[in-house]
Amino acid sequence: MKRVSILFALFILLLYGGLIVSIFYFLDASSLNSALSSKRVLFAVKTSLIAATISTIFALFIALPAGYGLSRYNFRGKELINTLLEFPMVVSPAALGAIILIFFNNPVGEWLSSNVYNFIFSFGGIILAQFVTILGVATRFAKSAFDEVDKSLEDTARVLGGNSFYVFVTVVLPLAKRGLIGAMILSWAKALGEFGATLTVAGTMPFKTETLPISIYMHLEMADIKTTVSLILTLLIFGLGSLFFARWLLSRRAYD
Amino acid sequence: MIKIENLCLKQGDFELKNIDIDIKEGAIHAILGPSGAGKSTILNAILGLKKIDSGKIFFNSQDITNLAVERRGFGYVPQKLALFPHMSVKDNILYGIKASKKEESLFTQIVKSTNVSSFLNRYPNSLSGGEKQRVALARAFVIKPKLLLLDEPFNALDTKLKKELWQLLKEHSRAYNSTVIIVTHDLNEAYYLADSISVIIDGKVAQNGAKENIFNAPATLAVAKYI
Numbered sequence: 001m002k003r004v005s006i007l008f009a010l011f012i013l014l015l016y017g018g019l020i021v022s023i024f025y026f027l028d029a030s031s032l033n034s035a036l037s038s039k040r041v042l043f044a045v046k047t048s049l050i051a052a053t054i055s056t057i058f059a060l061f062i063a064l065p066a067g068y069g070l071s072r073y074n075f076r077g078k079e080l081i082n083t084l085l086e087f088p089m090v091v092s093p094a095a096l097g098a099i100i101l102i103f104f105n106n107p108v109g110e111w112l113s114s115n116v117y118n119f120i121f122s123f124g125g126i127i128l129a130q131f132v133t134i135l136g137v138a139t140r141f142a143k144s145a146f147d148e149v150d151k152s153l154e155d156t157a158r159v160l161g162g163n164s165f166y167v168f169v170t171v172v173l174p175l176a177k178r179g180l181i182g183a184m185i186l187s188w189a190k191a192l193g194e195f196g197a198t199l200t201v202a203g204t205m206p207f208k209t210e211t212l213p214i215s216i217y218m219h220l221e222m223a224d225i226k227t228t229v230s231l232i233l234t235l236l237i238f239g240l241g242s243l244f245f246a247r248w249l250l251s252r253r254a255y256d
Numbered sequence: 257m258i259k260i261e262n263l264c265l266k267q268g269d270f271e272l273k274n275i276d277i278d279i280k281e282g283a284i285h286a287i288l289g290p291s292g293a294g295k296s297t298i299l300n301a302i303l304g305l306k307k308i309d310s311g312k313i314f315f316n317s318q319d320i321t322n323l324a325v326e327r328r329g330f331g332y333v334p335q336k337l338a339l340f341p342h343m344s345v346k347d348n349i350l351y352g353i354k355a356s357k358k359e360e361s362l363f364t365q366i367v368k369s370t371n372v373s374s375f376l377n378r379y380p381n382s383l384s385g386g387e388k389q390r391v392a393l394a395r396a397f398v399i400k401p402k403l404l405l406l407d408e409p410f411n412a413l414d415t416k417l418k419k420e421l422w423q424l425l426k427e428h429s430r431a432y433n434s435t436v437i438i439v440t441h442d443l444n445e446a447y448y449l450a451d452s453i454s455v456i457i458d459g460k461v462a463q464n465g466a467k468e469n470i471f472n473a474p475a476t477l478a479v480a481k482y483i
Contacts, residue, residue, distance in 0.1 A: 161356030
């Protein structure tokens with residue numbers, strides 16, 4: 001049993017590792033250098049990093065209090081919200097993008113576009129697409145981080161005289177800190193790699209709405225394999241780097 | 257001092273029914289009963305951690321039934337002690353003082369009487385069971401609570417250590433004229449510590465009274481069997 005299960009686990013390493021290693025077949029230093037010095041590629045990298053950071057900040061702004069509420073209180077609609085957190089995962093990214101587009105063709109969406117901000121085919125559209133994609137997962141991670149904090153610590157702190165906000169800042173937040181930082185990194189990595197919804201909502205305009213994943217798609221379409229590989233490597237470095245960092249952070253020994 | 261009138265609380269299949277308890281100032285009162293009788297639920301209702309369905313809780317004649325938990329000014333030692341793992345022993349003890357912006361006047365005295373001075377800078381995960389109990393007691397004592405509530409805090413300790421901490425609790429209660437409510441299912445603990453006792457069986461008060469009355473003249477067969 002042990003050997004078989006380990007073999008299956010090693011298969012995952014072989015599959016993903018093999019796919020990653022295979023890109024090096026087309027990689028050479030000069031094409032990597034020229035790709036990374038291209039203004040268009042640098043713009044796509046910059047756009048991706050900035051958009052992922054902003055959408056993560058917006059998502060956490062909602063996810064932190066929402067995750068705390070879902071972790072600590074019982075209220076009407078809680079189960080429905082809990083189920084909807086996985087909504088962006090179960091619909092395909094392209095469908096999610098299409099839903100956002102459809103929303104902006106409804107009267108409320110049209111009013112928002114005309115009077116507040118036009119998200120379609122704009123930088124704001126990238127942020128919106130990433131925000132909608134990661135909000136559910138960020139809330140799920142935040143809820144898990146708060147679930148880890150023993151409720152009796154909070155109760156005791158309140159009995160000893162701390163009001164809800166003081167207890168949250170001095171007891172809950174420090175104890176949930178590792179999990180929340182993990183939630184932030186994982187959400188950011190997911191936003192960075194987001195493709196389908198961004199493509200549908202923001203389009204593929206170079207020097208305007210071209211993110212790193214979209215740039216990969218466009219260079220592949222042009223059969224420019226060497227630039228595609230260089231871009232994939234760049235995305236892997238940022239994405240996998242942040243995932244390894246989050247894993248290391250979450251595996252560090254917590255307080256007993 | 258503290259008076260519970262006709263308290264009712266339903267929690268799933270379990271129900272507390274018409275709980276009446278009256279405790280005098282400076283007394284140590286034990287809430288005694290078998291596991292699952294509802295002792296801790298009564299304690300949580302007094303603390304404000306559990307919302308009650310009906311009834312009243314008075315403290316010094318003031319109705320505190322709906323008063324916010326943090327404004328009751330009570331001290332608390334929960335069953336699992338709930339020491340804050342990310343704070344040093346010193347910060348744990350000072351938590352209530354900082355939270356309620358009280359003066360640190362009792363800190364030195366309490367640190368000495370609870371004998372925790374040698375490990376003030378250590379963290380809870382490096383302490384022994386007995387040391388943790390002392391820190392939890394010091395944290396509750398130091399805010400000079402009007403009422404101190406303890407939920408089976410000495411359960412996991414050996415007899416020698418238990419007696420030491422019983423003595424500490426008794427001395428503190430006398431020295432500061434603190435009213436104490438202790439939840440326990442340990443008859444020895446109740447007999448040693450308490451001035452008065454409420455016996456709780458199946459969510460109801462089976463008998464209230466002075467310690468001697470409870471042990472010498474149980475009011476019902478159920479109390480007699482339990483005692």
